[in-house]
Amino acid sequence: MGARYFDYMATNPLRPEVLEAMLPFFKERYGNPLSLYELGQNARAAIEEARWKVAQLIGARPQEIIFTSSGAEANNFALKGLANAHTKKGKHIIVSKMEHHSILNPARALEKEGFAVTYLSVDKHGLVDPSALEKAITPETSLVSVIHASPEVGTIEPVKELAAIAKKNGSLFHTDCVASAGYLPLDVEDLGVDALSLSAHEFYGPKGAGALYLRGGTRIIPLIYGGIQESGRRAGTENIPAIVGMGKAAELTKAELPERARKLTEMRDRLIKGVLEKTENVYLTGPSPESGAERRLPGLASFCVEFIEGEAMLLMLIAKGIYAASGSACSSKALKASPVLLTMGISAQLAQGSIVFSLGMENTMEDVEYAIGEFPAAVKRLREISPYAGGWGKVKETDPCIPKN
Amino acid sequence: MYSEKLMDHFTNPRNVGEIQEADGTGEEGNPTCGDVMKITIKVENGRIADAKFRTFGCGAAIAVSSMVTEMVKGKTLEEAMSITKEAVADALGGLPPQKMHCSNLGADALRLAIEDYKKKGTAK
Numbered sequence: 225m226g227a228r229y230f231d232y233m234a235t236n237p238l239r240p241e242v243l244e245a246m247l248p249f250f251k252e253r254y255g256n257p258l259s260l261y262e263l264g265q266n267a268r269a270a271i272e273e274a275r276w277k278v279a280q281l282i283g284a285r286p287q288e289i290i291f292t293s294s295g296a297e298a299n300n301f302a303l304k305g306l307a308n309a310h311t312k313k314g315k316h317i318i319v320s321k322m323e324h325h326s327i328l329n330p331a332r333a334l335e336k337e338g339f340a341v342t343y344l345s346v347d348k349h350g351l352v353d354p355s356a357l358e359k360a361i362t363p364e365t366s367l368v369s370v371i372h373a374s375p376e377v378g379t380i381e382p383v384k385e386l387a388a389i390a391k392k393n394g395s396l397f398h399t400d401c402v403a404s405a406g407y408l409p410l411d412v413e414d415l416g417v418d419a420l421s422l423s424a425h426e427f428y429g430p431k432g433a434g435a436l437y438l439r440g441g442t443r444i445i446p447l448i449y450g451g452i453q454e455s456g457r458r459a460g461t462e463n464i465p466a467i468v469g470m471g472k473a474a475e476l477t478k479a480e481l482p483e484r485a486r487k488l489t490e491m492r493d494r495l496i497k498g499v500l501e502k503t504e505n506v507y508l509t510g511p512s513p514e515s516g517a518e519r520r521l522p523g524l525a526s527f528c529v530e531f532i533e534g535e536a537m538l539l540m541l542i543a544k545g546i547y548a549a550s551g552s553a554c555s556s557k558a559l560k561a562s563p564v565l566l567t568m569g570i571s572a573q574l575a576q577g578s579i580v581f582s583l584g585m586e587n588t589m590e591d592v593e594y595a596i597g598e599f600p601a602a603v604k605r606l607r608e609i610s611p612y613a614g615g616w617g618k619v620k621e622t623d624p625c626i627p628k629n
Numbered sequence: 630m631y632s633e634k635l636m637d638h639f640t641n642p643r644n645v646g647e648i649q650e651a652d653g654t655g656e657e658g659n660p661t662c663g664d665v666m667k668i669t670i671k672v673e674n675g676r677i678a679d680a681k682f683r684t685f686g687c688g689a690a691i692a693v694s695s696m697v698t699e700m701v702k703g704k705t706l707e708e709a710m711s712i713t714k715e716a717v718a719d720a721l722g723g724l725p726p727q728k729m730h731c732s733n734l735g736a737d738a739l740r741l742a743i744e745d746y747k748k749k750g751t752a753k
Contacts, residue, residue: 531685532685533663533664533685533686533687533690534687535687535688536639536686536687536688536690536691539631539636539639539688543640552663552687553662553663554663554664554686554687554689554690555687559663559727559730561663571661572660572661572662573660573661576660576661576663576685608645609642609645609683609684609691610683610684610685611656611665611667611683611684611685612660612665612685616660
């Protein structure tokens, strides 16, 4: 029996149609788009077609799409490129505490370069309160960046409201849509954003392709200087197969989005219900599908399980052919519990029991039932081993967790 | 990432539980950091007759606890005290660098259990 994959927020499999579209560009269509002869001009045309398809996915104009190597590059580009290009407005930027490392780390880097950064807190569901942005924003705020949806807890942020506040203040607004693309309809006009990041492999496209939408007429300073590719905003000979693949994946996503959202919402709701019903002391993280359905990403079922640790849970599930993810300290290379869980007010010990199932179109309801069926035994086994099966007792306050070696 | 030996000790951990009226108890770690090991020992004629553990933690932490309690059985207190984190890691077929602290935790919890036994002995 093959493994059942519940980790679509880590990456998606490449769609066969996407691979098919990419293959010629590894082989006979190898030209450099800057070359004058037909081989080059054909490659140029392929990129422009992909650009049009990506623009279509988000309601943008093709010239507003800048291809990058990844979602992380798009996020870095937006933060650093916009902050540095708009210092006349000021040297203050605002990000939320729900952001991915590819937003938080460039924000910290900007702090070292002399920018002031405000990190917006969230409520217990991970939601940014628009009134908190209103309080934090100043005449010197050049840029606000808030993630569209969290890949860890599924929270969909009120981006439209937040972007309107930024606009009123004359500040630019960027949103990281790496986790939401392929799950939620995206329209840059409706959202009212100036910049938006995408990653192809999160919607069945290839790794190595991302894009930054940048509203026409918005100045940005490149991360990579060199030639005139991407209108001089991102140098380097284009990764044409990946860009073509991203275009194809965007085209498929645009066409299939309603069906994907419907199917993934249905499976998500069953998984959440089944897990919560069958195991005690398990808590949903992020908005509830019952009271906050419009605030929860389709396909994302995330929990914290008391008295056990996430990486051990992942290993137990792997043994049953279930591939999932965790935000526990031990499952991260940095040995730190997910900052997103902690900022939502989840205790450090409960955050260790984080488990995230992210569903995709290859999953079936039978996969979901299988996971619901296997999960309680994995939890039970680990609780038998845990010294806390009867409760946490008094947890001692200690110094920050520094592993002794 | 993990050796076959380690996975065996994770999947089929030895000596899970708590010795009733243990001669020594050692606990190390903190749940807020992600791992806690509690080791209980029974001592007879200066040797560790039995050892059990309960662990909150990752796969490596559970495997380390299982291995430490296996390694220590039948050893004198001095021999048990000299078990190093490297010895535990080696016995498990190696640990990834970021998991070496789990090994340390196991060796420390064992040492605390032995010290607890010695303290009780002097109090008698």
